[in-house]
Amino acid sequence: MKLKLSSILLLFLVLSCNDHQYVQGEALYQAYCSSCHMADGTGLKNVYPSIIYSATLKSGNFNLPCAIRYGHQKREVQIGAAMEGYPKLSDVEISNITNFIYYDFLEQKPMSFTKIKKDLTACSAGK
Numbered sequence: 001m002k003l004k005l006s007s008i009l010l011l012f013l014v015l016s017c018n019d020h021q022y023v024q025g026e027a028l029y030q031a032y033c034s035s036c037h038m039a040d041g042t043g044l045k046n047v048y049p050s051i052i053y054s055a056t057l058k059s060g061n062f063n064l065p066c067a068i069r070y071g072h073q074k075r076e077v078q079i080g081a082a083m084e085g086y087p088k089l090s091d092v093e094i095s096n097i098t099n100f101i102y103y104d105f106l107e108q109k110p111m112s113f114t115k116i117k118k119d120l121t122a123c124s125a126g127k
């Protein structure tokens with residue numbers, strides 16, 4: 001019993017130390033993106049671009065919600081596996097991944113859900 005109580009306490013401490021705001025976004029990132037872009041977003045040199053150091057993302061001109069839903073291909077020759085989209089993820093799930101990346105990785109302001117919906121509408125028409 002004593003052991004059980006202390007492990008519960010430990011679990012509580014671990015959870016309360018986690019100050020990440022986008023918990024679902026982080027879990028989804030780890031499930032869908034980390035296999036290529038790595039758990040800490042650093043990528044794999046010359047194969048998968050880094051997310052945390054991405055100038056493209058930081059520029060603010062990259063439609064991340066669309067890249068998550070429909071995939072992203074810019075280079076003519078893929079060195080690693082190309083980035084496929086995740087059409088089954090809902091708007092809310094995509095919003096949480098997007099904001100986990102902007103807030104936790106890039107330390108930028110989170111994006112409003114209205115803006116994310118607008119971005120998603122833009123690419124659903126074009127694709």
Ligand code: HEC
Pocket residue numbers: 029032033034035036037047048049050051054055056057064067068072073074075076078080081082083084086097
């Ligand atoms: C199978 C490997 C793979 C997975 C899984 C993957 N990506 Fe990618 N990602 C790539 C590759 C390869 C590129 C480069 C595409 C290109 O430029 O042609 C890329 C590019 C990107 C870029 C653009 C970075 C830049 O600076 O150009 C972002 C942002 C990104 N991915 C986010 C994500 C997110 C978010 C997820 C999860 C929802 C994800 N990726 C899942 C392989 C992957």
